[in-house]
Amino acid sequence: MKEKISRRSFLNKIWKSGLTLMGLTVSIPSYSYFGERKWLQTNQIKLSSKRIPSPFSGLKIVHFSDLHLGFHMDDQYFDDLIKQVNAQQPDVICFTGDLIDEDASNLVDYIPKLQQFKAPLGKFAVLGNHDKIRSDAVAGVAEALMRSNFNLLINKNVQIKRQNAVMNISGVDDILIGNPNLDQALLEANQDTYTILLAHEPDFADIVQDYPVDLQLSGHSHGGQVRLPLIGHIITPPLSKKYVNGLYEVGDSLKVYTNRGIGTTIYPFRFFCRPEITVITLETAIL
Template identity: 45%
Template sequence: MNRRTFLKRSLGSLLTLFGLSGGTYFYAREIEPSLLKITEESITSPQIPNAFNQFKIVQFSDTHLGFHYSLEQLETLVTKINNLEPDLILFTGDLVDEPNNYHWDDSLIRILQQLEAPEGKFWIYGNHDHGGYGTDILYETFEAADFTLLQNNASRIHRENASFLLAGLDDAMLGNPDVSQSLRDRTASDFTILLAHEPDLADMVKDYPVDIQLSGHSHGGQVRLPFIGDLYTPAYAEKYVQGKYTVSDRLTLYVNSGIGTTRLPYRFFCKPELHVFTLHPN
């Protein structure tokens, strides 16, 4: 940790201690975690076929069920996503906070099954999904809920006589991401979207023919202070934390702030977030 980062985190921790011990504690724990923010983004590219004009994609991430996020809250979220009428739904990792301590039953599958998107529902592993012996049970849950796993592979999304490529990476912390393998079916003309749980992988992805990277993992920092920003983000989310980044001439990265919380049940100046992307041919 360099001196600037140390001072930032020390000052931020001190301000958090004093701030959250007062009236903001109730807000950060009880109010803001339930204030959903819907971020709408337009993606324009000459690579996007005309058939996908106004094609709508909804991304959600990092629900961390079991850590101050319940099935009832997830069911409310599903209703809100369906009301957006997406063509495609993407989940970018960390469904359950501690898979080895979670009470698994068919209720979770039933709720995820209710998500509706005519062009499909796709997911990738996050570090919490692989952790706690969760790899197999997460796969079985999403499979039963009609989601398709992208783990160093891709799926071609079709409309009329056109298509684009949707690829996904394995988790960087507890898996084995392989960008080349995920793009093996790509053709030179394909508009390409890549799902990667950890946003900092963008510095590697930029060397490949990827147009858009969608990530989560950072939670946007969860607690952000004016003039300081995020106090802490996990490994592989230290450079790209929240929002939109132009990583290279070709690659644009969007980092979703997630739905749930982890480690601490607080959000401050960092609301839970859904991303809605609308495609436009250039």
């Protein structure tokens, strides 16, 4: 009798374990696709520097990246993104590339939505590697951004002004498959003031640290897109191996922020890696 109970108990455990495994097999992909993939997280950070002119103290920048339009991006999710970005009342918006996943044929349909992002001191963008995978898509991406009032920074610098002060926002072409020229991007930058660089791939910071740049904003990594508890990211694309997610200090004076992105690529899942809106508030350091 004791042997039968023991055997029955063992079989029950096997049965329950099987059901649990089946449940996880169904629930984890469902959560990763229907839940976390569109569960936007807003991260607030403050950065101070004596190089930030006092009229820019309190300047609010919203940074986001990697929309990957055309790959499992629905209108409701995009509308939620617009609402959450504009709710921050940013002075400046910075988008660090991969507007599309690959196909730009329907990009014109997104222009009215891209136009809804509001920032009084300007909206700035660079191209990512997915924007340039297909040579026939690059012009469409550039046109969509410019028609949406984004200032496209391809090896270019723009100065923003507040009262009698200026600050630099520079951008480089995609590092992986573009023609980045950091010297050209910074050619017209005022080296006596704070400089922000938009560069799609974060590991470019190892080169940028030798230039007069204070803050590099990047994306590309998706934070790994899928992360495991106690382990972290499993894999990231080239040039996002070192600075995968969040804020880093590189060299003597450069800070790098890598945004986890909004969309997905290759597979439409996120796990322990929510899509991210970054709100950066700049403050003048007290000497």
